[in-house]
Amino acid sequence: MAFKPLHDRVLVERVESEEKTSGGLIIPDSAKEKxxxxxxxxxxxxxxxxxxxxxxxxxxxxxxVLxxxxxxxxxxxxxxxxxIMKESDIMGILS
Structure with a gap:
């Protein structure tokens, strides 16, 4: 299905966070934030x-983006x- 946002809206797919901390501890799903x-x-x-x-x-x-x-x-x-969010909800672009 094709989807085109209207006006100043964008369609964003979340990027999943890391499963481990920098120290190597595994983060359970219940403790992860979106x-x-x-x-x-x-x-x-x-x-x-x-x-x-x-x-x-x-x-x-x-x-x-963030x-x-x-x-x-x-x-x-x-x-x-x-x-789906307005462009103004985006804080910045990651390079």
Whole structure:
């Protein structure tokens, strides 16, 4: 199923966190937090100003991003858990 976000929204797939700490301790699933890092899978065309002018998106497909812990709306597409969020919920792009 193809999905295209509207306006200034993006579709993000979470990146799973590490199973071990840097010291080698295994983290059980019950102690893991939802990762606040993901990869952009689709972007909308951008927001519009009051005069109708299009404001281009700062992110693109494939960008690895950080976002707020409680950002976005969780959905399931093609059996994968994804997030739909506004571009403004993204804190930055990881390089």
């Amino acid at each position: 990762p606040a890092e993901g990869v952009i899978k689709a972007v909308g065309e951008g927001a519009r100003k009051d005069n109708g002018e299009l404001v281009a998106m700062s992110v693109k497909e494939g960008d690895r 976002f707020g812990k409680w950002s976005g709306t969780e959905i399931t597409l093609d059996g994968k858990e994804m997030l």
